Amino acid sequence: MGYQIAEENVFSSGHSACPGCSEALAIRFILNTLGSDTIAVVPPSCIAIISGPQPLSSMRIPVYQTTLEASAASAAGIKRALVSKGNDHTTVVAIAGDGGTYDIGFQALSSAAERQEDIIYICLDNEGYMNTGSQKSSATPSMAYTTSTPAGKLTPKKNIAEIMAAHNIPYMATATTGYPDDLARxxxxxxxxxxxxxxxxVLAPCLDGWGIPDKFGPRTSRLAVESGVFPLYEVENGDTYTLNYGPKGVPVAEYTSIQKRYRHLTPANVTCLQEEVDRNWGRLQAKCFGGRGK
Ligand SMILES: Cc1ncc(C[n+]2csc(CCOP(=O)(O)OP(=O)(O)O)c2C)c(N)n1
Ligand code: SF4
Ligand SMILES: [Mg+2]
Structure with a gap:
């Protein structure tokens, strides 16, 4: 039986994301699970557009809009200020994009992890700087078109999940909007x-940046999991791996063929992508099952 998703109306309709945006869907699941005793920190991103200008925010909790570099530092500062005033119950969550996490906000995140700050940090990964017109980030996968990689990205996606797990933080997980009960859990x-x-x-397909129809967000994220492009797993204390959902034998071609950002790929390119996904899956299996594979 799946995890029950709460609907506490901590996120309201009427925000300005593209209709069908996976980031908005993710925020709905995240905030309704965290509840109203929560303060969010949001850097510049489509998330900031969704949270909107106060008092018109769709996020019905206090939101601090910080700089693109400083989400983790801002969240840590807010948490410390609350605790120093005797409040140890309010959850502080940073919700940032991949550009604000993998790239521009990474030093603040890495140092907050090293200092063991008492915060939740959620990266909504749409694999590019989407709010400013779909530029490449280090989360953009191999060969994907972005407006700054018009012939396709020449380098693979940075593995932020493993980088964060290597900080020996208490909890690291991958999730996606196509598996909402897993995300909420x-x-x-x-x-x-x-x-x-x-x-x-959280893998959050971007309709505009990935070139998919409005209603394809959840379907695309499920294909990412079923093809092994984005396995769902958890790592506790840097070394205890749990696999939640792995590949189900769906070819990577099925995932790429519905996205315009891959429409320039040749069959040979898709074979290379498939090999990259198989290699990454083999590495993850070794970590989850001690090299035995499953
Ligand atoms: C230091 C800095 N560089 C660039 C910008 C301009 N900027 C605003 S939003 C944004 C895109 C952020 O991308 P991401 O974090 O992936 O979030 P998304 O828009 O994809 O949700 C950029 C580059 C900025 N605000 N600050
Ligand atoms: S550009 Fe992409 S991430 Fe931004 S609001 Fe639209 S669908 Fe969502
Ligand atoms: Mg992004």
Whole structure:
């Protein structure tokens, strides 16, 4: 039986994201799971557009809009200020994009993890700087078109999940909007752990940046999991791996063929992508099952 998703109306309709945006869907699941005793920190991104200008925000909790570099530092500062005033119950969550996490906000995140700050950090990964017109980030996968990689990206996606797990934080998880009960369960688990950075990276397909129809967000994210492009797993304390959902034998071609950002690929390119995905899956299996594979 799946995890029950709460609907506490901590996120309201009427925001200005593209209709069908996976980031908005993710925020709905995240905030309704965390509940109203939460303060969010949001850097410049489509998330900031969704949270909107106060008092018109769709996020019905206090939101601090920080700089693109400083989400983790801002969240840590807010948490410390609350605790120093005797409030140790309010959850502080940073919700940032991949550009604000993998790239521009990374030093603040890495140092907050090393200092064991008591925050939740959630990266909504749409694999590019979407708010400014779909430029490449280090989360953009191999060969994907972006407006700054018009012939396709020449380098692979940075593995932020493993980088964060290597900080020996209490909890790291991957999640996606196509598996909402899994996402909500992981957010609840992150909330239940006290102390240390709890990090979740959520694959959130961008309609415009990936070139998919409005209603294809959840379907595309499910194909990412079923093809092995984005396996769902958890790592506790840097070394205890749990696989939640792995590949189900769906070819990577099925995932790429519905996205315009891959429409320039030749069959040979798709074979290279398939090999990259198989290699990454083999590495993850070795970590989850001690090299035995499953
Ligand atoms: C230091 C800095 N560089 C660039 C910008 C301009 N900027 C605003 S939003 C944004 C895109 C952020 O991308 P991402 O974090 O992936 O979030 P998304 O828009 O994809 O949700 C950029 C580059 C900025 N605000 N600050
Ligand atoms: S550009 Fe992409 S991430 Fe931004 S609001 Fe639209 S669908 Fe969502
Ligand atoms: Mg992004």
């Amino acid at each position: 992981k957010v609840a688990k992150a909330k239940s752990i006290r102390g240390g950075v709890r990090f979740i990276v």
